[in-house]
Amino acid sequence: MEKTFAIIKPDAVAAGNAGNILALIENNGFRIVAMRKETLSRAVAEGFYAVHKGKGFFDELIDFMTEGPVVLLALEREDAINKWREVMGSTNPEKAAEGTVRKLYGTNIGRNASHGSDAPETAAFELSWFFRGYEVA
Ligand code: ATP
Ligand code: MG
Numbered sequence: 001m002e003k004t005f006a007i008i009k010p011d012a013v014a015a016g017n018a019g020n021i022l023a024l025i026e027n028n029g030f031r032i033v034a035m036r037k038e039t040l041s042r043a044v045a046e047g048f049y050a051v052h053k054g055k056g057f058f059d060e061l062i063d064f065m066t067e068g069p070v071v072l073l074a075l076e077r078e079d080a081i082n083k084w085r086e087v088m089g090s091t092n093p094e095k096a097a098e099g100t101v102r103k104l105y106g107t108n109i110g111r112n113a114s115h116g117s118d119a120p121e122t123a124a125f126e127l128s129w130f131f132r133g134y135e136v137a
Contacts, residue, residue: 039066
């Protein structure tokens with residue numbers, strides 16, 4: 001069993017799609033280990049996305065991620081990291097496969113409805129950035 005970290009981003013929460021995305025998550029065999037709704041501060045969002053600092057879209061990304069509440073999730077299943085990225089679809093909703101979260105609920109490459117960790121090291125960092133050890137045990 002593997003754990004990954006996911007976010008239902010502010011666009012999807014504001015549009016009332018959080019429940020639909022949670023249903024997709026459970027229908028794809030993930031266990032929701034931990035879940036919390038909150039509005040991220042700029043400091044928290046900038047720390048989370050530190051790898052993207054210096055990129056042209058960084059300020060736009062932080063504006064977006066702090067504009068309203070998100071749903072933070074720890075998810076578990078076999079091959080969770082790859083499987084969740086598959087269920088989310090391509091970063092750009094226009095290129096995402098039919099039935100994926102980003103195709104169904106994303107607007108554009110910036111406002112793309114969801115986040116997923118991309119490797120075991122980033123999953124460990126991202127889970128620890130948002131959850132205490134006992135919450136994701
Ligand atoms: P995430 O990390 O959110 O799961 P990802 O791994 O598919 O998405 P990254 O390259 O890590 O994509 O980019 C992080 C986020 O930054 C994207 O999900 C998107 O919201 C935003 N982003 C990426 N590229 C662009 C871009 N060219 N223009 C605007 N926003 C972008
Ligand atoms: Mg990424």
